[in-house]
Amino acid sequence: MQQLDAPITRREQLAPDLVRLTLLAPAIAAGARPGQFLTIKSGPGHDPLLRRPFSIHRVVADGSLQVLFKVLGPGTRSLARLKVGESVNLVGPLGNYFQRFPAMCLVGGGLGIAPLLFLAQEIRDQAPETRIELLLGARNRQELAPLAADFADLGLTPRLATDDGSWGHHGLVTDLIPQALGAERDWRIGCCGPYPMMRAVAALCQERGWGCQVSLETMMACGIKACLGCAVAPSPRRETGGRYLHVCQDGPVFNSEDLAWTP
Amino acid sequence: MQQLDAPITRREQLAPDLVRLTLLAPAIAAGARPGQFLTIKSGPGHDPLLRRPFSIHRVVADGSLQVLFKVLGPGTRSLARLKVGESVNLVGPLGNYFQRFPAMCLVGGGLGIAPLLFLAQEIRDQAPETRIELLLGARNRQELAPLAADFADLGLTPRLATDDGSWGHHGLVTDLIPQALGAERDWRIGCCGPYPMMRAVAALCQERGWGCQVSLETMMACGIKACLGCAVAPSPRRETGGRYLHVCQDGPVFNSEDLAWTP
Amino acid sequence: MDAVTSPNLSVRLGPLSLPNPVLTASGTFGYGREYEPFVDLAGLGAVVVKGISLLPRAGNPPPRIVETPCGMLNAIGLENVGVERFVSDKLPYLRERGCRVIVNILGDSVEEYCRLVERLNEAEGVSAVELNISCPNVKRGGVAFGANERLAHELTQATRRVSRLPLIVKLSPNVTDIGLMARAVEEGGADAVSLINTLIGMAISVKTRKPVLANVTGGLSGPAIKPVALRMVYQVAGQVRIPIIGIGGIGTWQDAVEFILAGASAIQVGTANFVNPGATAAILGGIRAYLQEQGIGDVNEIIGEARR
Amino acid sequence: MDAVTSPNLSVRLGPLSLPNPVLTASGTFGYGREYEPFVDLAGLGAVVVKGISLLPRAGNPPPRIVETPCGMLNAIGLENVGVERFVSDKLPYLRERGCRVIVNILGDSVEEYCRLVERLNEAEGVSAVELNISCPNVKRGGVAFGANERLAHELTQATRRVSRLPLIVKLSPNVTDIGLMARAVEEGGADAVSLINTLIGMAISVKTRKPVLANVTGGLSGPAIKPVALRMVYQVAGQVRIPIIGIGGIGTWQDAVEFILAGASAIQVGTANFVNPGATAAILGGIRAYLQEQGIGDVNEIIGEARR
Numbered sequence A, B: 001m002q003q004l005d006a007p008i009t010r011r012e013q014l015a016p017d018l019v020r021l022t023l024l025a026p027a028i029a030a031g032a033r034p035g036q037f038l039t040i041k042s043g044p045g046h047d048p049l050l051r052r053p054f055s056i057h058r059v060v061a062d063g064s065l066q067v068l069f070k071v072l073g074p075g076t077r078s079l080a081r082l083k084v085g086e087s088v089n090l091v092g093p094l095g096n097y098f099q100r101f102p103a104m105c106l107v108g109g110g111l112g113i114a115p116l117l118f119l120a121q122e123i124r125d126q127a128p129e130t131r132i133e134l135l136l137g138a139r140n141r142q143e144l145a146p147l148a149a150d151f152a153d154l155g156l157t158p159r160l161a162t163d164d165g166s167w168g169h170h171g172l173v174t175d176l177i178p179q180a181l182g183a184e185r186d187w188r189i190g191c192c193g194p195y196p197m198m199r200a201v202a203a204l205c206q207e208r209g210w211g212c213q214v215s216l217e218t219m220m221a222c223g224i225k226a227c228l229g230c231a232v233a234p235s236p237r238r239e240t241g242g243r244y245l246h247v248c249q250d251g252p253v254f255n256s257e258d259l260a261w262t263p
Numbered sequence C, D: 001m002d003a004v005t006s007p008n009l010s011v012r013l014g015p016l017s018l019p020n021p022v023l024t025a026s027g028t029f030g031y032g033r034e035y036e037p038f039v040d041l042a043g044l045g046a047v048v049v050k051g052i053s054l055l056p057r058a059g060n061p062p063p064r065i066v067e068t069p070c071g072m073l074n075a076i077g078l079e080n081v082g083v084e085r086f087v088s089d090k091l092p093y094l095r096e097r098g099c100r101v102i103v104n105i106l107g108d109s110v111e112e113y114c115r116l117v118e119r120l121n122e123a124e125g126v127s128a129v130e131l132n133i134s135c136p137n138v139k140r141g142g143v144a145f146g147a148n149e150r151l152a153h154e155l156t157q158a159t160r161r162v163s164r165l166p167l168i169v170k171l172s173p174n175v176t177d178i179g180l181m182a183r184a185v186e187e188g189g190a191d192a193v194s195l196i197n198t199l200i201g202m203a204i205s206v207k208t209r210k211p212v213l214a215n216v217t218g219g220l221s222g223p224a225i226k227p228v229a230l231r232m233v234y235q236v237a238g239q240v241r242i243p244i245i246g247i248g249g250i251g252t253w254q255d256a257v258e259f260i261l262a263g264a265s266a267i268q269v270g271t272a273n274f275v276n277p278g279a280t281a282a283i284l285g286g287i288r289a290y291l292q293e294q295g296i297g298d299v300n301e302i303i304g305e306a307r308r
């Protein structure tokens, strides 16, 4: 875990509100694992005040890493304005990471697809014998296309779903799971996306007996378990003595059964 | 007086910390007079919160106007990062302006030179018969050169002074006045620069019986006499019934004798 | 769905009906006219003018303002033209434009407040009086009213007795229990409370090693104080029945809606006028659009909704 | 000019000597260890750890934090491991690194505070105790101490009696007169006061139309509150003789120096640790450079200089 100023070596505008930055940060890249995140100070002033958390989207061999983000509010707007050669302050790598299993199904929705690229990359590099299924969903083709693009380089062919049917299955990415995985019990799911999607995936996995890892997002102030702001409730079945889990350190990746899913 | 978003049509880096922006704002440029100023919102967030006041440096025939500023703190830093094509929110023209006289000596120090270009321009265009003396000073040649450059286009040859003697007279610009103006009593001075310089010029003028206009700077919140934050004390000799003057409306240009000069 | 395409924005502050809930905060909008180039003054709920005293005041020596993170400190010291010149020189302009005018007043004693109210009773074109009992920059007594519930109650009662105008009392946030203050002025007969005035703050220069403001301390305003103001409105809304005017760091329609949801029947825009002289108009438009988008026919439906 | 090339930074907080005035604020620095990757912990004046109670606490349900203009609101609700686990699991690490540790404590009654102090009396490696009488997020009584000078005085007196450690009392800004509170705890026997804790604030979502925090209100911290904190330090410095620790929105050396000039003998860095985990080290370096540049040989020379 380090704090450093990382120069931006590449800036890609993947869609009108989708930006990918490549940051030269060998000291962070070296130890990073899929599922972990960074916090970035988006600009010089006090507004917005807090650092912004972003999943590590990909690690490049030269010691760079990438973040892929959607422009939503002041923080991402300010990051999106940065130019190659400018630097940003990074803290990372933070949090835990996805566990690997011999048969893994990666399920991503919207920007939740970002960290799955890193996970797929790691699997291909370090455990090429792994069976992989890749299911990706988003609102429409326009949103999904740039997010799905880079998996092909890893030799993966995703199954796709869009809410409006403009690409792949017309419906939720969750719908694709039964068909993709059948009745086999060895599958382990790694899932990242909007909360309702992860809840649905978690429910399905519980039903079918598939282990399921999900990557949560909460508001974060520190990212290093100092503020205790990122609490989430544990599953009532889990023995925590009433304590909350903290997404920045106990997560962001959780076994879905360890969480108390809220409606 | 108007509020509008003005696109930046040109950006010149005149020195490492000196930027000139050309802003297309015909509705403001049309009515602007030398000595008046604009307020600019330097960026989107709340930090820094307040608009920043800048003198109108020059008005260009196509309805553009220019501001010339030094990068000092968060506001000017943010303005300096803007690119051609981006817009800034302007309010102006604000405040009063320099009165013209048949024999005018313009005395500028540092960034105080900025509005004098507009004044010189107006005199040349509208009263070419005016006798002009131009005295410019700054810390060193590097600082003075870009500020003094454009007066030549108006056919004016400034007398120069630098604190370190690197260009022109080695010393204060004030030192140049007696030599430039002699004993003649018709001269009227228009002065803008650091407070101690203006105070010295004001004192000299009083001694010699030369009328003297100075352009003040204070902290400003509104620029339109709504906050009453920009108060300055009037000369005890001036009848104000104890009231303060307000730089944003009674100024920024004052007859030096109307002010209570502080040590 | 006519109600939704053009939702009702009119609100009541006790006896006072306003066409919409967007007001200006005293001391940040001059005497109104200063903003004529930027906003349709008659289109605002009301214009609350700079605090007026019986006699003109010169205010504090400079420096009077300093910027702070997401805020500013002011120690204007209630520079104003005095009630006579206000009535003769400033009020006619606003009246002729059809503006609703709320006059913020400040005195050093109960008597002064009462005399101010009596003078304004007679003036044509005043919609209401707002008692500033909370200005932290005047040392002579004004501040004591705002920090003591008994004094605040007495002052409200005394001015209530002489006032034929709706009476709004503006509360100071620099107290342990603003609910107590609000209840005291409600019991004293206030038609509405407005809150908050500025928080007392200061700044020091590391160069001169002295306080930046000549007055040493000043009033903190702007986005920085919004969370405190919103909490106080929410808190007071649970404790009084009279309407509340929310003030403090409001610069966008979202801010304004937050205050309405917390329990404010109207809001005042202060420091934001300096940052964007068109802020009030933008906020009004934004509230209207929000109501339309949410399918809410009447702004009154959401007053205090976050409390329910 | 040896003094100037390396100015003295050590300060005294009553019986407690610290190598420099840069401390961390409770609840923003975990149990210290969390910041090991970013700062030399032993190089800080002291580490003030997360508020500790007798028994572990789970804290409030989420959401617990929300960002505000130049600040944040938190309603952590004093989640902590309890004093036993603190002493067994957290303290040894800090002690072994040579850190000075100040333990921030919170109880629901005078007895609880006293039992906490007694437990810490025995623990090895505690430099001082800081009584948090001001946390706005615990409803059970903690807050009452901070809003009432009599209770604060009693609590200080009671803990003073049992404490063999230097006793710092941390004051709440949510009061009408913080000077009164400071005098009360001084008379009660506090060795120092620290101020300010957070201002009570809230945020509402215009989407859900409900408060953002599960706890409804939270504590406002960060640069937004700096002017208020600085004013309170300046004000208290005029009213007590015990040393003051300044807290509130400190993120740069300039901020720290402002508090020292206002009268603080030391400062605590809070929310800024989240924004820049290396903030404390940067502030310490900045203070040193400032003193050198200004030709000041000892930081103690400028404590309270803006008041003179």
Ligand SMILES: Cc1cc2nc3c(=O)[nH]c(=O)nc-3n(C[C@H](O)[C@H](O)[C@H](O)COP(=O)(O)OP(=O)(O)OC[C@H]3O[C@@H](n4cnc5c(N)ncnc54)[C@H](O)[C@@H]3O)c2cc1C
Residues within 6 Å of the ligand: A037, A048, A050, A051, A052, A053, A054, A055, A056, A067, A068, A069, A070, A071, A072, A073, A074, A075, A076, A077, A111, A114, A115, A216, A217, A218, A219, A220, A221, A252
């Ligand atoms: C572990 C983690 C990994 C993430 N990875 C990515 C990613 O790879 N790509 C991506 O586009 N986004 C990611 N996010 C979300 C990203 O942090 C927010 O989109 C970003 O902070 C928004 O900031 P803003 O100023 O642009 O918008 P704001 O207007 O501030 O907020 C927009 C939304 O983002 C959320 N948000 C704001 N600040 C924070 C914060 N400090 N912590 C958490 N959430 C916040 C808010 O709930 C809000 O709904 C991740 C979040 C977490 C917690």
Ligand SMILES: Cc1cc2nc3c(=O)[nH]c(=O)nc-3n(C[C@H](O)[C@H](O)[C@H](O)COP(=O)(O)OP(=O)(O)OC[C@H]3O[C@@H](n4cnc5c(N)ncnc54)[C@H](O)[C@@H]3O)c2cc1C
Residues within 6 Å of the ligand: B037, B048, B050, B051, B052, B053, B054, B055, B056, B067, B068, B069, B070, B071, B072, B073, B074, B075, B076, B077, B111, B114, B115, B216, B217, B218, B219, B220, B221, B252
């Ligand atoms: C009428 C007028 C005309 C001006 N014309 C010019 C000009 O042509 N070129 C130029 O470079 N500068 C000019 N200035 C000064 C300019 O406004 C400041 O340099 C600028 O506001 C600094 O902002 P900042 O955020 O970069 O720096 P900050 O760190 O905020 O401040 C740096 C310095 O600028 C002063 N300052 C900051 N904010 C304001 C404000 N709102 N009003 C007044 N002063 C402020 C402060 O006193 C401080 O000493 C003018 C000021 C006034 C009042």
Ligand SMILES: Cc1cc2nc3c(=O)[nH]c(=O)nc-3n(C[C@H](O)[C@H](O)[C@H](O)COP(=O)(O)O)c2cc1C
Residues within 6 Å of the ligand: B227, B228, B229, C025, C026, C027, C028, C050, C051, C052, C074, C076, C078, C104, C132, C135, C170, C196, C197, C198, C219, C220, C221, C222, C223, C225, C247, C248, C249, C250, C268, C269, C270, C271, C272
């Ligand atoms: C420059 C300035 C002058 C003010 N003058 C007055 C005043 O005369 N009377 C008053 O009641 N409040 C006065 N206020 C307080 C505002 O009306 C308002 O209560 C406060 O600024 C908080 O709102 P804001 O954050 O939107 O500015 C003044 C505020 C500022 C910034």
Ligand SMILES: Cc1cc2nc3c(=O)[nH]c(=O)nc-3n(C[C@H](O)[C@H](O)[C@H](O)COP(=O)(O)O)c2cc1C
Residues within 6 Å of the ligand: A227, A228, A229, D025, D026, D027, D028, D050, D051, D052, D074, D076, D078, D104, D132, D135, D170, D196, D197, D198, D219, D220, D221, D222, D223, D225, D247, D248, D249, D250, D268, D269, D270, D271, D272
């Ligand atoms: C997330 C968080 C948790 C806090 N927890 C405590 C605490 O346990 N005990 C305490 O006395 N103060 C606590 N505080 C208050 C801080 O110590 C400090 O007084 C306050 O945040 C103001 O300083 P700042 O603006 O530098 O953050 C907490 C503050 C924050 C932001």
Ligand code: FES
Residues within 6 Å of the ligand: A219, A220, A221, A222, A223, A224, A225, A226, A227, A228, A229, A230, A231, A246, A247, A248, A249
């Ligand atoms: S974000 Fe601070 S503890 Fe997790």
Ligand code: FES
Residues within 6 Å of the ligand: B219, B220, B221, B222, B223, B224, B225, B226, B227, B228, B229, B230, B231, B246, B247, B248, B249
């Ligand atoms: S800047 Fe507001 S009155 Fe002059």
